[in-house]
Amino acid sequence: MAEFKKGRFVEEYEPIGWDGKTVLEMLEESERLFEESGHYCGVEELSLMKEDPIRYEKIFAKLRGGLVNARETAMNVSASPIVQEIGELCFALYTPEGDSVALSTGIIVHVHTMSDAIKFMVRNDYEENPRISPGDIFSNNIPKLGDVHNADVQTLIPIFWEDELVGWAGGVTHVTDIGASTPGNVPVGPISSYEDGLDLTANKIGENDVVYRDHQIRCELGVRTPMFWKLDERCRIAGCHMIRDAVERTIAEEGIDTYKQFIREAIEEGRRTFIQRVKELMIPGTYFAPAFMDIPLKGEMGLPEYAAIDSVCHAPLELTVGSNGEFHISFDGANKWGYHSFNCPPSAMQGAIWVLLTQTMIPNDKVNDGAYFATSSEFPEYSLCNPVEKEAATGAAWGYLIPAFTGLIRSISRGVYARGYVEEVLSSYAMTMNALQGGGKDQYGNDTGMLSFEISCVGGGARGICDGLDYGAAMWNPEGDMGDMEVWELIMPLLYMGRSVKPCTGGLGKYRGGSGFQSVYAIWKTTDVVMQNAGNGNSFPSAGLFGGYPGACGYRHNVLKADLLERFRKHEPYPSREDDPADSEITKFCKGEHLFDGRTLNYPYRMEHGDIYYSYYRGGGGLGDPLERDPELIEHDLEGNFILPRYLEKVCGAKLVKDNGSYKVDVAATEQRRAEMRDERAKRAVPVKEFLKAEQRRVKNSELDPILKKMYNSSFELSERWGKYFKEFWDLPAAFQFEETV
C-alpha cells in the first residue's frame, strides 16, 4: 500500500530503528536526551561497566579487535601504495544514529567525518528513500556532508540484527585520483566545487552486498586511475563486511540487549573520561594560538583573474578550558573562503580536533565519539573553516586544516605545562608538505593522477624533554610512513636520484623540531606529464614554543630541459640531494631551466623525461631557547646532518672545531659565545610596553604587507566580535579598516 506523504506517494514500510522508531526519530531522541541530561543518550548510570567490568572490557576488545583485523586484512585487497604502504585507510563502528563506538588504527581523522556522513543520511530520511536495508552499500566523498577532502572516499554499510538497524560499519581510503580539474588527490587546481571531481553525495551504490554496475561505470569514467579505484572500493567493502561479521558474532555471544546497552555506555564513558583528562591535565583559561598559511597564486597561468591572486589564510585558534572540564575551540575571526581548493568544511575541522585529541589528551582510553560529545566548537559561516557557499572548492581542504591546528597543539602544551606535565608538552607538528603532485601518462602509457605519499612522514614537534621525532608521521595519520622508493617508482613515472635527511627543516631550540627529508626525482619514461608543487613557502605555520624556532618553510627547485640523460651517458655526476640551497648540488650537477624560487604552490606545468623534480618534507617546531641546546645534541645534529654548521653557530651560539674531518663542539668556547649573545640580546631588548607601542604605530599606519591587510579586513567583515578584540588590543577606532593597496 502506498500512502500520500511528504507531497508524494510513499510505499508503506516498517521502521528500522529500535522499538518501532525510525532512525531519524532515534537520532532526534538521542540529541534531545543529551541536551536535557548532559549524558550521551541520557545514560546516567554506567551499569554494565560497573556490574560486570570484565565482560564490558571484553566486548570492547572484541569489537576493537574486529576493526583492527578488518583494516589489516582489507588493506591487502587494495593495490594502491597509498593504502598498502602508508596505511591511508581506517575503519570504524557506529551506532544506528551515526556515533562512533570504536575504531581501527590508521588515518583516524575520518572517524568523525564518517559520523557526519551517516547523520546526513539519517537526517535526510534515507530510511524512507532510497531505503536502508540489510546488504546495502553507501558511499560518500563530499566534505560538506561529512569528509575532509574529496579524495577520501567512504563506504558505509548498515548492520542489522533481525529487523533492526544496530549500527553502521564505515571504511575510508584516500584514493590516488578523484577526477578533479587537475590530476592527483589533493588537487590544487579546482577553484569551485564544480571542479572538485567525482561527487559521491552519500549515494546508495549497491544492494545485497553487490555494487551497482552503473556506479562502477560512472567511477571508471570519472577518475584517472580506475584500477586503483576499483580495488580501493573492494578493500573498503571487504573491511566493512568483516566488521559486520564481528558485530554479529558479538551480538550472538552477548545478546542484543547487552550490545545495545554497551554501545551507549562506551560512548558515555568516552565522554566522561575526556572531561576527567581535561581536569587532570589542563589549567582552565583561554589559550590563543593563531596560525597562517600562504596561498600564492598571483600570476598563475590558466587561472581566471579573480582566482590568480595571493592570499593568506587566517586561523585564529582560541581554546577555552573550563573548570568543569569544558573544552571549547573557536576559529572566530577566520577570514573568508576563496576561489581555491583550500576551503575546509566543519566536518573536516571536527575530524582534525578528534585526531589530535586522541594523540594528546586521550591516547590510552576508549577512543570514540565520546570525546566529540565532551567538546564544543565554533566555525564561523562563510569563513575558510565553514565555507557554506555551495561553490567553494574543498579538494585540498588540508591546506587550511593542517596549519590551523598547530595552534591546538601549542594551546594544549601551554595548559599541560602549567599543570607541570612537562613530558606531555609538544611544539607544532610539521606541515605535511611539499605535496608532489601530477598526472598525465604513466610509464606504462596509462592515464595517471599521482601524489607521493612520502608526505605522511614529516617531523614531529619538539617535546618538553627531548627533540621531536625525525621524519616520523603525519598529524592526520599517526602511523604514517614514507613508503619504499621502489614502490613509488613502480606506480609513478619518476626515478629516485636520492632520498636523504634535509638539513635545517626542524626548528631549533633547547629541543629541536623533528627533521624532514628530501627526495630528488627524475621524470621518467613518460611522454606526457604535468607536475606541481603544493606547500608553504612564505609563512611559518609550524611555530615554535617557549622561544623555539619554527619549522622551516619551503622553496621550489625543479629543472626543465635538464641535461641529466647526457650526464648519464658521459658518466658525469648528477644531483642526488640539496643539503644547502645556498650551495646547491642540483645547480652544480644539472644544467637546464632552473625553477629555483619561493613559488611553493602552483598550477601543474609540463615536464619531460629526464627533468628534475625536487621535493622536501618539512620539519616540526622547536622548543625553548636555542642558547640552552646541549652541546651533545648539537654534535648529534652535525653527525646526522640535521642542521648545517653555520646555523648551529648563528642560532645556538655553538663554537665548532674540525676534528678528523668532522665537527666537534668546543664546550668552553660555546659557553663564552652564549654569554656574549645573551649580552647582545639584553642590549637590544626594550620593555614590552615600548615594544607594543612601536608595533601599535605600525598597525595604525597600516605598515603591513598588503596581503595581510586584506586578510585582516576580511576577518573584520566576518566577525564583529573578533574585530573588536583586535582593534581594542591595538588601540584602534571601532570603525578601523586597513587601507587596501592591492
Ligand code: MN
Ligand atoms: Mn585524504
